[in-house]
Amino acid sequence: MDSEDEFMSGASSGDDFANIEDSDDDFDNEDQDLGFSQDKDIVRTSKKSYEVDFEVLGPSQIQLQQDVQIKDVADVLGQPPEAAAILLRHLRWNREKLFDRYMENQASLLDEVGLEEDASHTPSTKKIPDFECEICMSGDSDVETYALKCGHRYCVDCYTQYLASKIRDDGEAARIQCPTSGCKRIVDSKSLTFLVEDNLKSRYRELINRTYVDDMENLKWCPAPECIYAISCSVRKKDLAKIVPTVTCECKHPFCFGCAHEDHQPCPCSLIKKWIQKCEDDSETAHWISANTKECPKCQSTIEKNGGCNHMTCRKCKHEFCWMCMGLWSEHGTSWYNCNRFEEKSGNDARDAQAKSRQSLERYLHYYNRYANHDQSNRLEKDNFAKTEKKMTLLQNQSGMSWIEVQFLETAAKTLQECRQTLKWTYAFAFYLARNNDTIMFEDNQKDLELATENLSEMFEQPVEQLSAKKLDILNKNTYCSQRRVTLLSDTAELLKRGKWTFNISLD
Amino acid sequence: MAKRIGKVSSILSLTHLKLTSIQELAELTSKPPPLMKINLPNESDLHKWHIILSGPPSSPFEGGSFTLLLTLPKDYPFKPPLLSFQTKIYHPNVSNDDKGAMCLGILKPDEWKPAIKIVDVLEFMAQVIREPNLDDAVEQSIAHEMREDRKAWEKKAKEWTRKYASGKDGTSENAT
Known part of the structure; x- marks a missing residue:
């Protein structure tokens, strides 16, 4: 693919990276690997109306993305990379905001993260005559x-242990501060790698990457x-009311990019x-409620007698x-424990409201039961994966078909699963x-x-001996199912994109 | 003093916890913050300290003697200490249950810094007891009462002080 074209076309969402290429020619040919091609118009380039473009990134690519941005910002600001990294992480990788704030008031921004205007340094330890560490309250001249640059000095043992406890126990990395009370200076990665042991360094990298991915909206x-x-x-x-972005990871796991839930097309995330x-x-109790309770005619609270x-x-x-x-008690006068006022208006109205409420419960149960049914079938069919394979072997032995020729069973199993997922x-x-x-x-x-x-x-569940004769039927049905699914998803996604569906509830 | 303990520690290879807390304990017991006394309920356990706080004058806790338990985690000072009231107190920032937990900002794991000293923690605690922080209350109902009807709160707080912290339980005698 031509990443440069796509990159430049990403006018709407690509602003964050817009001047990467302008500012440094060295990166031109690396773009392809950096995942910047994500910034393109989803609607225009989609294959089907319910599909979205996405890219899978491994740890090294995630690392590379950060390094490129850090270097770039460092060059623009004339700051060492450590400082640029701290600033970027502090502002959650929002370059626009970083540049704005830097231009506006450089000193206050640097102060906020505990950096000073000149932050280049090579970390080194020092011996101080008669030193006493504020953490362990002991020390010596040797x-x-x-x-850090703030000058709050501690013995290396304490510093290291402090960092280790932050990384290992608290899972912090990008925003670890100087151990001094009230000092906001952030421990830069150079100092950190200088101080901690190797096994914690990799954990630190991992955490830094994690924060990076968490901070980036894309x-x-x-x-x-x-x-x-x-x-x-x-x-x-903001696009999620118009599209259901199902993506599939390198590990084959399909999920929704919008809410990280399982693939839930065609239903939007908010729904x-x-x-x-x-x-x-509702579900577990709905039946019981339906059978044993009534709603208060005034506030609709569910009441069990x-x-x-x-x-x-x-x-x-x-x-x-x-x-x-269900009528007003006051209307009962003195006939307290014996209701013979069934015809009163207040009682009638209340019973109507009651019926309506029951109706809405019935309606819910209608959809829920079908949803739950497909969900369960889907789960059973997932468990059946091993069974399908056995079936394939059995069919191969009985009918003399080759392994390739019995693949249609696996295809059918997969289609069934997809269809159930969608139906659900x-x-x-x-x-x-x-x-x-x-x-x-x-x-x-x-x-x-x-x-x-x-x-x-x-068809799929028929005894194996009948399957070979049914191969063509199954293949046909399989194709038909897939087509029906694509049609349903496309039609639904199309209307969703154009905002044409009317819901009985607000979408936010 | 610091020097001497430093040397001892290198001989006995004491951990940070022991060294720091011995030092802090030594300083605190000899020169406790106002209205406080510090002792170890169990001489051999450096992780648990008793703080005996005399109710601040001209507060509804005046005349009361409150025992707090300060627990140092095993990675102290890299992890924050825990502070809890052993004596019941009618205060919006102390939980009204058997824990008597206090929610102090500086004791939260992400705000704690190893260079913070226990004396700072104790002074901060005493400050909160003197001047309740209503925006950060653990006991919403007490905070609500304080806002709406301060007199009623004072009355009840005094009553609790008399009832639970009147110094009849031995430990408080030293404090007053």
Whole structure:
């Protein structure tokens, strides 16, 4: 790819890096490796409307990105790289802001991070006659001591132990300050590597990289356990109402760049967050609530009746009502424990509201059950991966097909998984959709995909001896399923991008 | 004094903890901050100190004697000490439970600096007891009461001081 073209076209989001090439020609040919190509227009270059461009970065690339920016800033400001690194980290790698603030008031910015105007130095230790270290409160003339530019001097042992405890126990790196109370000077990487042991140096590097990725809006760690890669993608937080940026890491883990959750296309991040929250709150108890409780007619708090008396007083809003007719208790007059006022208006209204509330619960359960069902099937099918392989071997032995020829089973298993994953989230999405023509089209798409997926699933689970005869059917169905999925995702993403969906809830 | 302990430490190869805390303890017991007495509840355990604080004059804690436990973590002074009230006190910055925890900014792990001395911590603590910090309260209800009805808070704080910190438990006799 031509990284330079893409780089220059990234006008909207590439400002941060805009003058890298202008300022230093040496970096021109390195661009390709540096991941700067992430800054391009997501909408224009996407292959399908639901796909986004992204790049996977390994530790060395992450390191390189930082070094380039540090060198660049160091050159522009005429500061040593250590100082530039501290400044960049302090301002979370926002070069614009760094330059602005530097121009505005150099001294105050440098002071804020404890740097002075001339910060070039080579770290070295010193012996001071009659030295007493403020940390261990001991010392001697022959103890090696160390101080940053601030001049707060401690014995090397204490300094080292302080840094080690910060790095090892607190996981700090980029913002470790001088051990003196009130001194904000940050321990630069040169001093740090000079003082700590080798095993902590690598930990320090790791932490520095971690902070870098955390600080950059276009970078995210792959959330898979033990994974060392980061993803670079230009989708920003404000874009998330318009796009669902699913990315796949080098380690094969697919996830959402927006919220680091599993791949949840076609449902936008904000909705899945609401949905998951709702499910956590509701799903287990929803049935029980539906069966055993009523809502307070005034404040809609859910109430369980646990005694015999029909005179209910809502704990929350103190509303008094009758459990039987849901009407005002005051209307009951003296016929206290016996409700014969079923026809009163207040009771009628309350029961209507009650019915509505039950209805909304029913509606939720409709979507939830389907969501949960696909989720479970998906999990089962994931577990079945080993089983698929066994099936393939068995089929190979029985039918005399070659290993290549039985691959269609693995393909089908993969398709099934993808389709289930998508279907699962279509239900969360549909739950939040308002009723209109687009929604009806969406539900048609959903129905088609669901039907096709169930058919494929059924074929797939047939006894092995019937599978060889069904190979063509399975292949056809497999293609059909994939197509249906692409259609559903494309159509949904298209409308999302254009902001055409109407939701029954706000998207933020 | 510092010199001498320095030498001893090199012979016995004492850790930072022991050395620093012996030194600080020596200074604090001989010259404690105002209204405080320091002792070790268990002579052989340098990690646990008792601070006996006399209620500051003209505060509702006046006349009371409060015992605090100062616990030094094993990597002291690289990790902050813990400070907790053993005596109940009706104060928005001290948790009203069996922990009696105090939330002091400088004792938070990310604000702690190894060069901070225990005497600084104790002085800061006494300052907070004298002048409660309502914006950073652990006990929201007490803070609320102080804001709304200071008289009521003072009355209750005095009552607690009389009830829990009147110096009838032996340890406080030294303090007053």
